[in-house]
Amino acid sequence: SLVLALARTTGGRTQVVMGGLRPGFVAGGAKDEKINSTLYARISQETFDEAVKENMEDLEMEAEEAVQDAVDQFTSQGINLSNIVKRVPGASPDDDPEVIKLTRTLAEQLGELEDEATAEIMFGGGLMRLTFLTGSADAAAAIGQTATRLKKEVQRDEQATTLAGASGAVDSLVSAALSLLHVADAAPLVSALECLTVVLMDAENRERLGVRGCAALCIVAREHAARGPQLRACFQAMRAAMLVHEQHRQTLVKSGGVLKAAVQAMHDHGKDQNWEDPGALLAACGVIRATTLADDARSRTSKGHDHAKAAVELGALPLLLDAARSRLADSPGPLSELLATLSRLTVTDAICQQLAKMDALRLAITELANHVTDAQVAKQACFFLANISGNDKCKEQIREGHGHIAIVQAMLLHPNAGSMQVDAVSALGNMALRMPENCAAIAEAGGVPAIVHAFGQHLGMPRMQSKACLAIRNLVGRNEELRQPILDAGAEASIRAVMDAHTGDYMHNLAKAALRDLHCSVQLGVVFTGEVGEAKTLEQGDMNGENHWDNFMETPEAQEAARAEFAALGLEMEN
Numbered sequence: 001s002l003v004l005a006l007a008r009t010t011g012g013r014t015q016v017v018m019g020g021l022r023p024g025f026v027a028g029g030a031k032d033e034k035i036n037s038t039l040y041a042r043i044s045q046e047t048f049d050e051a052v053k054e055n056m057e058d059l060e061m062e063a064e065e066a067v068q069d070a071v072d073q074f075t076s077q078g079i080n081l082s083n084i085v086k087r088v089p090g091a092s093p094d095d096d097p098e099v100i101k102l103t104r105t106l107a108e109q110l111g112e113l114e115d116e117a118t119a120e121i122m123f124g125g126g127l128m129r130l131t132f133l134t135g136s137a138d139a140a141a142a143i144g145q146t147a148t149r150l151k152k153e154v155q156r157d158e159q160a161t162t163l164a165g166a167s168g169a170v171d172s173l174v175s176a177a178l179s180l181l182h183v184a185d186a187a188p189l190v191s192a193l194e195c196l197t198v199v200l201m202d203a204e205n206r207e208r209l210g211v212r213g214c215a216a217l218c219i220v221a222r223e224h225a226a227r228g229p230q231l232r233a234c235f236q237a238m239r240a241a242m243l244v245h246e247q248h249r250q251t252l253v254k255s256g257g258v259l260k261a262a263v264q265a266m267h268d269h270g271k272d273q274n275w276e277d278p279g280a281l282l283a284a285c286g287v288i289r290a291t292t293l294a295d296d297a298r299s300r301t302s303k304g305h306d307h308a309k310a311a312v313e314l315g316a317l318p319l320l321l322d323a324a325r326s327r328l329a330d331s332p333g334p335l336s337e338l339l340a341t342l343s344r345l346t347v348t349d350a351i352c353q354q355l356a357k358m359d360a361l362r363l364a365i366t367e368l369a370n371h372v373t374d375a376q377v378a379k380q381a382c383f384f385l386a387n388i389s390g391n392d393k394c395k396e397q398i399r400e401g402h403g404h405i406a407i408v409q410a411m412l413l414h415p416n417a418g419s420m421q422v423d424a425v426s427a428l429g430n431m432a433l434r435m436p437e438n439c440a441a442i443a444e445a446g447g448v449p450a451i452v453h454a455f456g457q458h459l460g461m462p463r464m465q466s467k468a469c470l471a472i473r474n475l476v477g478r479n480e481e482l483r484q485p486i487l488d489a490g491a492e493a494s495i496r497a498v499m500d501a502h503t504g505d506y507m508h509n510l511a512k513a514a515l516r517d518l519h520c521s522v523q524l525g526v527v528f529t530g531e532v533g534e535a536k537t538l539e540q541g542d543m544n545g546e547n548h549w550d551n552f553m554e555t556p557e558a559q560e561a562a563r564a565e566f567a568a569l570g571l572e573m574e575n
Contacts, residue, residue: 040080045166048074048081049089056088063088082159083166083204099160102150103167109143110175119181119219124255128215132178137185143176144188151195161198165205173199174213177220186229193220193233200240206248209241214248217241218256225261228269228277235262235283242290246299253291253307262287263314270319275326282334285341288316292344308347312354316345321358329367332374339364339380343387352391361385361394365403368410378410379420382427389430398431399438404445411450421454422463429471439479448475448482452489465498465507469514476517483518492520 048070055066067086074081085096093101113133120129150169154161173196180189199205217238224230238258242249252258262284269280288311294302320342328334342360346352355361368381385403388394398404411424428447432439442448455468472491476483492515499511515522552558566573 041078042083043074043079043081045084048084048086053089082162085163097160097163099150099153099164100167102146102153103164103169103172106143106146106150106172106176107168109139109146110172110179113139113179117182119178119223121215121219121222121256123215123218124251130178130212130215130219132175132181134179134182137183140180140183140185140188143180144185144191147173147176147188147191147195151191151198154195154198158202161202162204164199165202165208169199170196170205170208170213174209174216178216181220181223186227189220189224190229190233193230193237197233197237197240200237201243203244206241206243206245209248211251214241214251214256218252218258218261221258221261225265226268228280231265231269232279232283235265235280235287239283239286239290242287243293244295246294246296246302249291249293249307250303253303253310258287259291259307259311260314263311263316263319266316266319266323271322271326275323275328278323278328278334281323282337285320285337289341289344292347305347308345309351312345312351317342317351317355317358317360320345321360321363324363324367332371332377335367335371336374336376336380339367339377339384343380343384346384346387346390349391352388352394355388356391356394356397361388361397361403362401364388365398365401365406368403368406372406372410372413375414375417375420378414379417379423382407382410382420382423386423386427386430389427389433392434395431395433395435395438399435399441404428404431404438404442404447408442408445408447408450411454412446415453415457418458418461418464421458422461422467425451425454425464425471426467429467429474432471432474432477434474434478436478439475439482442475443479443482443485448485449489451475452486452491452494455494456490459494459497462507466510469495469498469507469510472514473517487518487520492518495520 051070051073052066055061055069056063059066061069067088071081071086085100087095093104096104110133113135115134116131117134118129118131120127122128150164154164154169173192176192177189177196180192183189200209217234220234221231221238224234238252242252265284266281269277269284275281291307291311292304294304296302320338323329324335324338324342328338342355342364346355364381364384368378368385371377371381385398385407389398407424407427411421414420428442428451432442451468451471455464458464472486472495476486495511495514495518499508499515502508502511512522512524516524553562563573
């Protein structure tokens with residue numbers, strides 16, 4: 001189910017509260033970065049309508065006042081009303097938002113189809129049969145036009161996407177894709193899939209896709225494996241379905257065989273087609289990257305690492321390198337996609353060695369130099385070099401190929417590109433680990449001031465905090481002569497800012513270790529503050545324990561010694 005519903009009563013009114021997850025909304029697409037989701041409390045449209053009706057009947061409010069009062073009540077309780085149509089119950093459907101009217105129109109068009117069809121697919125170790133309705137070419141064209149209008153509407157803002165999902169757009173679009181499966185004209189199916197992609201960029205709508213939706217997308221990919229536009233749109237919908245959703249990832253990979261389909265598409269729509277229509281190939285790259293993500297906080301484990309190794313075993317690496325060496329590399333956009341996909345697959349030392357044998361390092365360094373003025377290409381090239389630098393031999397080859405110089409030049413050209421700066425600092429830091437010659441080469445190329453400046457400028461980025469501290473530690477670990485240049489560049493202030501911003505966690509300890517390696521003044525021990533509530537015992541003993549001194553003073557030996565001391569002072573001790 002989409003959400004967990006809880007019933008509670010407040011002021012005599014029963015409210016149904018539903019929780020939903022919403023990540024940062026991106027209408028046109030999402031980057032391969034972790035997305036922080038937020039938990040929202042939701043209510044159903046029926047609950048909102050009942051509250052408005054109660055205000056009008058029991059409290060005799062006017063229509064507008066009743067609606068506004070209901071909005072204020074639920075908002076004050078922390079309810080997110082982005083899925084609610086704020087209107088009087090029973091109002092004319094013509095007054096509904098455009099996105100709801102289009103969703104309703106799409107459902108009506110699907111209901112008017114008369115012919116029944118079935119599609120079968122091996123899914124999850126068994127045969128799955130999906131039944132759906134089809135119609136004439138004119139009906140298909142009408143469905144495609146409605147999907148196009150709906151896509152434009154949901155791209156306008158976040159709430160339109162939420163309203164579309166709450167109105168059943170996901171199920172309608174999946175059914176539309178199936179009904180258009182065998183239509184000769186590609187446009188209606190592409191429109192339906194593109195609209196589904198935009199709708200699935202909302203986390204709550206992804207929950208509505210389900211197994212049927214995943215199987216439907218796999219059927220579309222199988223039926224249109226040789227048709228570039230349809231396959232591209234289907235792969236884009238699959239990628240959207242897998243973002244921040246580990247269950248969909250595992251379902252599509254394990255049950256639907258999406259990795260095999262993506263690698264095959266790279267082969268069929270790449271070199272074999274002379275790179276004429278790279279849309280399907282690049283969309284397949286997006287699918288492969290999405291399968292390797294570990295961005296779903298609700299899942300205790302992720303199969304992203306295993307999916308990356310499986311893609312390599314299916315032969316993705318040579319296909320990606322062939323594409324990166326083709327005329328596709330002349331355009332920054334496709335080149336960035338290819339480098340990003342290669343980066344996601346460098347998950348083991350063996351894969352790094354395999355890429356090195358394929359001359360992938362020279363390719364990445366060359367393309368970084370050729371497109372150093374493009375921030376996105378520079379970011380993906382640095383990301384690839386950072387990942388592959390986990391192998392010591394690759395670190396040497398990057399230095400020998402002057403990759404560190406290209407990285408520093410990219411940092412100097414794009415000082416405001418925070419994401420690129422993080423990946424560049426990560427690449428240089430990884431190159432410096434256990435490699436004194438690399439550290440000296442990085443310093444000679446101007447890497448020290450570039451790292452420190454990027455650290456200070458983008459101090460608010462969590463990844464920069466960790467990558468910069470690690471880079472500084474790796475640079476001075478075996479190259480003591482670099483300690484003073486790093487301090488002269490102003491690294492200490494940034495490191496202390498990180499340490500002060502974190503208390504007792506990994507980042508605090510990492511910053512403290514960086515200060516220690518730079519021979520800066522830092523307190524490494526834990527100082528006893530004597531704060532109330534801390535379970536600490538002084539060496540003298542427990543203050544509430546037995547008083548051993550008084551017990552000792554009552555012994556004959558102690559009494560005799562005390563009398564002798566008093567006598568020496570000319571005094572007499574009382575008994």
